[in-house]
Amino acid sequence: MEKISGARALIKALEKQGVKEIFGLPGGANLPMYDELYKSNIRHILVRHEQSAAHMADGFGRVSRKAGVCFATSGPGATNIVTGLATAQADSAPMVAITGQVPTAMIGRDAFQESDIIGISNPIVKYSFQPTKPAEIPEVVKKGFYIAETGRPGAVLIDIPKDVQQNEADISFPDEVKIRGYHPWTDPDMAAIEKAIKLLLSSSKPIVLAGGGVIISAAFAELQSLAELLMIPVVTTFKGKGAFPENHPLSLGPIGMHGHAEANKIMTEADCVLAIGTRFSDRSVGKFDEFEKHLKIIHLDVDPAEIGKNQTTSVAVVGDVKASLRIFLKLLMQQAFKKSEQNAWLAHVTEVKQYWRENLKLHPGELTAARILRKLREMLPAESIVTTEVGQHQMWASLFYDVIHPGTFFSSTGLGTMGWGFPASIGAKAARPDLPVVDIAGDGSFNMTENSLATAVLDNLPVIVFLVNNYSLGMVAQWQRTFYDRRMIGVDQKQCPDYVKLAESYGAQGIRVGNLDELGNAIKAGLKSDVATVIDIPIDPEEDVLPFVAPGTSLKDMILPS
Amino acid sequence: MITLVWAILSLLVENKPGILFKVTNLFRSRNFNIDSISVGVTQDPEFSKITITTIGDERQIDQIVKQLDKMIDTIEVKRLDDKKTVYRELVLFRIKISKASDSMEINNIANSFGAKIHDARKDSIMLELTATPDQIHNLQELLKPYEILDIARTGVAALQRGGD
Numbered sequence: 001m002e003k004i005s006g007a008r009a010l011i012k013a014l015e016k017q018g019v020k021e022i023f024g025l026p027g028g029a030n031l032p033m034y035d036e037l038y039k040s041n042i043r044h045i046l047v048r049h050e051q052s053a054a055h056m057a058d059g060f061g062r063v064s065r066k067a068g069v070c071f072a073t074s075g076p077g078a079t080n081i082v083t084g085l086a087t088a089q090a091d092s093a094p095m096v097a098i099t100g101q102v103p104t105a106m107i108g109r110d111a112f113q114e115s116d117i118i119g120i121s122n123p124i125v126k127y128s129f130q131p132t133k134p135a136e137i138p139e140v141v142k143k144g145f146y147i148a149e150t151g152r153p154g155a156v157l158i159d160i161p162k163d164v165q166q167n168e169a170d171i172s173f174p175d176e177v178k179i180r181g182y183h184p185w186t187d188p189d190m191a192a193i194e195k196a197i198k199l200l201l202s203s204s205k206p207i208v209l210a211g212g213g214v215i216i217s218a219a220f221a222e223l224q225s226l227a228e229l230l231m232i233p234v235v236t237t238f239k240g241k242g243a244f245p246e247n248h249p250l251s252l253g254p255i256g257m258h259g260h261a262e263a264n265k266i267m268t269e270a271d272c273v274l275a276i277g278t279r280f281s282d283r284s285v286g287k288f289d290e291f292e293k294h295l296k297i298i299h300l301d302v303d304p305a306e307i308g309k310n311q312t313t314s315v316a317v318v319g320d321v322k323a324s325l326r327i328f329l330k331l332l333m334q335q336a337f338k339k340s341e342q343n344a345w346l347a348h349v350t351e352v353k354q355y356w357r358e359n360l361k362l363h364p365g366e367l368t369a370a371r372i373l374r375k376l377r378e379m380l381p382a383e384s385i386v387t388t389e390v391g392q393h394q395m396w397a398s399l400f401y402d403v404i405h406p407g408t409f410f411s412s413t414g415l416g417t418m419g420w421g422f423p424a425s426i427g428a429k430a431a432r433p434d435l436p437v438v439d440i441a442g443d444g445s446f447n448m449t450e451n452s453l454a455t456a457v458l459d460n461l462p463v464i465v466f467l468v469n470n471y472s473l474g475m476v477a478q479w480q481r482t483f484y485d486r487r488m489i490g491v492d493q494k495q496c497p498d499y500v501k502l503a504e505s506y507g508a509q510g511i512r513v514g515n516l517d518e519l520g521n522a523i524k525a526g527l528k529s530d531v532a533t534v535i536d537i538p539i540d541p542e543e544d545v546l547p548f549v550a551p552g553t554s555l556k557d558m559i560l561p562s
Numbered sequence: 563m564i565t566l567v568w569a570i571l572s573l574l575v576e577n578k579p580g581i582l583f584k585v586t587n588l589f590r591s592r593n594f595n596i597d598s599i600s601v602g603v604t605q606d607p608e609f610s611k612i613t614i615t616t617i618g619d620e621r622q623i624d625q626i627v628k629q630l631d632k633m634i635d636t637i638e639v640k641r642l643d644d645k646k647t648v649y650r651e652l653v654l655f656r657i658k659i660s661k662a663s664d665s666m667e668i669n670n671i672a673n674s675f676g677a678k679i680h681d682a683r684k685d686s687i688m689l690e691l692t693a694t695p696d697q698i699h700n701l702q703e704l705l706k707p708y709e710i711l712d713i714a715r716t717g718v719a720a721l722q723r724g725g726d
Contacts, residue, residue, distance in 0.1 A: 118580070119583070122587050126634075127634050147634065179634060180637060181575075181633070181635055181636050181637045304628055305629050305632045308621065308624060308625075309625055
């Protein structure tokens with residue numbers, strides 16, 4: 001027990017939690033915590049807009065699998081992180097956002113820079129706290145991290161009124177916290193797993209659908225062992241991209257709206273799916289009732305509320321997917337099970353895969369999506385971390401950038417937040433400074449948070465922005481071409497800005513490339529650079545992302561390049 | 563064919579500010595529907611009991627229960643079987659008295675439902691009934707011809723029989 005201020009207690013609690021980096025921006029209502037941060041060894045990474053602080057914390061959290069932390073002041077500072085909270089929560093990323101609030105006596109009086117961030121954020125956070133006394137802060141911090149990081153991870157908000165930061169009290173730091181209404185883990189039900197195994201083994205066309213839950217729980221080895229033991233082809237959701245090495249013979253890549261042709265094709269032919277850590281999003285499975293027709297679904301998920309939400313399941317196993325998969329493997333080993341590598345289904349799968357890998361028609365030209373992304377893959381070390389923005393480049397990354405090292409690909413897949421990838425890549429670099437980090441970007445998305453270049457340069461976080469530049473809001477343009485009879489509106493960026501000059505103005509390296517050789521050299525230069533690099537890659541604005549499953553239709557109805 | 567059902571949900575929650583907002587906000591954000599809601603503190607002042615009646619298909623009701631259960635502030639969420647549950651709601655009606663015979667007739671209706679009479683005046687009368695929502699509906703239908711001037715309902719309170 002010691003007499004300290006709430007702000008001191010906050011920073012101390014964060015230190016005890018092992019926090020080494022905080023992404024943020026100071027303001028009137030969080031000055032007391034910044035004053036304590038001044039005295040701490042925690043590294044403060046200054047952003048140029050609070051939304052980017054939240055995305056950096058999110059990227060940090062996904063890569064380190066520990067909650068990333070961001071600071072913002074009250075009012076507009078707090079509302080600026082709303083998109084960041086929603087993005088992290090939609091993708092089950094661990095994050096703790098800490099906002100300043102106007103003093104308790106001013107709450108509800110429409111004070112300067114007052115916003116009801118607890119009310120505003122309620123539907124888009126996993127949990128939120130507003131401590132009313134300094135003595136509550138250590139417990140709130142401990143609970144906040146526990147909630148953010150356990151079970152299905154998510155975004156937690158801690159909103160601290162300024163007087164609660166300033167006032168002193170006798171404060172103790174708990175070693176443990178208990179939350180009686182929170183049960184993050186359920187032990188997997190053995191009988192359900194036995195039933196699932198029976199169902200899987202009795203099916204003639206089984207498939208594994210790996211979702212983001214496999215990446216969150218780092219169940220890579222378990223998934224690979226199971227797939228190899230049963231010799232079952234593996235598709236993923238887009239969120240699950242890279243849950244399984246995409247250069248593996250059993251890998252078919254992501255299904256969905258812009259899934260691989262072979263993945264969508266085989267998914268619709270399968271008679272039984274082992275779905276692991278997925279919420280069956282509409283972007284992945286298309287029309288809900290079409291997907292579940294003729295398909296037996298075994299669903300493994302940590303979140304009981306996902307069972308039966310979008311799809312009817314034959315067998316459900318609630319629990320951490322890594323723990324569930326381990327039991328699967330154990331039970332299969334006891335049966336001394338080994339599936340023959342020769343079976344008609346697998347032969348068919350291999351044939352379909354080979355056909356589409358050889359025959360998918362690609363856009364003509366030198367700097368095309370497929371060629372530049374394959375070039376990037378060829379040049380990057382396998383363990384490099386990749387983030388993406390949202391749009392055409394993101395779906396091209398899904399199609400043409402194979403993830404070899406599991407768990408190295410991150411994207412805003414649920415909320416689909418343009419502008420997420422660049423700050424998230426900076427957060428990822430802060431978590432893993434030893435690895436190359438690349439943001440595969442489109443120009444429309446990069447525009448939204450490109451001022452994070454200042455943070456990348458000044459805080460020595462040299463990431464590479466791989467800018468797939470069609471000077472267009474390309475995905476919207478594609479929909480206007482496809483569904484609105486080429487009535488193009490609001491999509492042309494009119495060659496603005498000059499990204500090389502933009503990068504240079506921030507002290508970053510800017511390189512424009514005109515062919516694949518120059519691209520190769522630019523990637524090399526980026527990997528060697530001490531400062532952030534923007535590689536501007538002009539592409540044809542008419543290039544579409546194909547295959548394409550139109551919204552509200554089934555995976556069977558995929559549009560292919562003609 | 564989607565069949566809609568009426569369900570009674572009983573939630574044991576932390577007795578803290580903001581919980582009712584979170585519960586009702588969940589219904590709104592997930593596009594679920596609240597038919598009635600009642601809240602009160604339990605024998606242990608640390609907890610409140612929220613009783614919600616809702617209408618939806620089985621899949622929706624299942625989702626509501628799971629999403630409520632997932633909330634960190636809910637300790638226990640139960641869907642009560644209405645056949646094994648005592649559930650009651652209190653209603654107050656103010657009815658217009660237009661002619662002398664109305665008063666006698668309304669008194670007779672009230673008696674047949676076991677409703678209490680309050681605040682009997684020359685031009686209006688107030689009735690109180692504690693009953694199931696169905697019975698309240700029936701009473702309301704019978705009172706309609708006299709003109710209902712005002713109405714207030716508490717929402718359903720429910721406890722399972724046999725203590726389980």
